Amino acid sequence: MNTLRILAIDDHEMTMLGYKFILERISFDNHTIIVDTANSFKSGKKKIEDSVNSFKYDIIFLDVQLYPPNENQPHNGEDLGKLARKLVPESKIIFMSSFSDNHRINSILKSVDPDGYMVKTDIDPKSLEDAVKTVTIQPPYYSSKALGAIRKRMSTTISLDDNDKRILYHLSIGTKTKDLEQHVELSASSIENRKRHLKSLFGTEKENDLALILAAKNRGFI
Amino acid sequence: MNTLRILAIDDHEMTMLGYKFILERISFDNHTIIVDTANSFKSGKKKIEDSVNSFKYDIIFLDVQLYPPNENQPHNGEDLGKLARKLVPESKIIFMSSFSDNHRINSILKSVDPDGYMVKTDIDPKSLEDAVKTVTIQPPYYSSKALGAIRKRMSTTISLDDNDKRILYHLSIGTKTKDLEQHVELSASSIENRKRHLKSLFGTEKENDLALILAAKNRGFI
DNA sequence: GATAAACCTTAAAAAAACTATGGTTTCATT
């Protein structure tokens, strides 16, 4: 009789209770599943750090957005994921995110390379169970919407460098072209050139920025 | 009571019988599943073409390697996949391949963007059923080993252009550096530069080509 | 130990990317 230790970190107390309820009822070979929870960046961090010198968690579920109490600058789960990877590399990490935002997914897949990624609207008892099992037996597990995003990225052949991505990202969040210089370490002129170049890559020559970011979104870059 | 039409194309008669046997026994809402089969590039092509003007297949399972009878030059399923996409874009395509060869997977994901990809050693009744259901409800479906390969690609940040990829690929199949000029449209000198550059990207400076292609394989590029 | 391939260095040439400048178009607001 093995025990499978799970840590779930989410700042919504209620949803976390839901996770705990579901997870602990999973029947999986002859494992006993124990779910520990934390509802802030800080407490999650502490639990991970403490685990280093005691029982390591088998799986850590991690919300991408964690609002620490009394602050409004969100600590993101990505940092916590990186920390966990470093401290307890043997723990499997599954990210949970409320949006299937490609930009975020891509960034997390690169910086943390988690063993699983679930878009919150995909989460239900069945997918949670699948995730736990897949991740312990043969990672990775990606939920349906996450897979959709990944598919888009894999099926395109366009390769962008960091500056391109930054330009696309900032355009997509409404940054004006003239203000882009503050975010991209390039001259205004180069930025314009790159925008032109991007538009030709995405087949939106002579169209406006909206067309560009729409195309980039469709191909999974934003 | 709907009917779900499936075409399975594989040059091994026996395995195809296996697929048919399993697939037709899947219970899926109130669908009747009908499996049609073809065991060569030619017959598969014909069935797909014929389907254009009659009942389209809902799903086409497609073996990546198809040896046509009496020839030894394998027609690959990739071409057939491209054809199917063109003729019957509404049919879902699931590729099956015996190796989890990243180069092939990447190439197929780009050129055909199939709705599913299964590595043959992952195929069993359960995964087949999952594939059918996932692909009809919310594609894509990737089998476990395929996901492993995809994960590698997504988690790395290295981006290579076509020349780099071609160099890596040819090195991996044993092409000698001096013969590379015939495949890469670059001077010998440039090829050496790029090899050096690649080795630094993959952290195999001052090591030999084997180390490079091993590293590239590990990261999912070959 | 002779030979072929791989590897490295250098310097020149070519290509690509960047930048500054000055102008034109587009769009929203009045």
Place this chain on the structure above:
DNA sequence: AATGAAACCATAGTTTTTTTAAGGTTTATC
């Protein structure tokens, strides 16, 4: 319709990167 702001475009000079050729050194193989 007039105006101002932002977006867009074209040109040309500059910088950076990539390619190339030519030469030599190391490594592996028979």
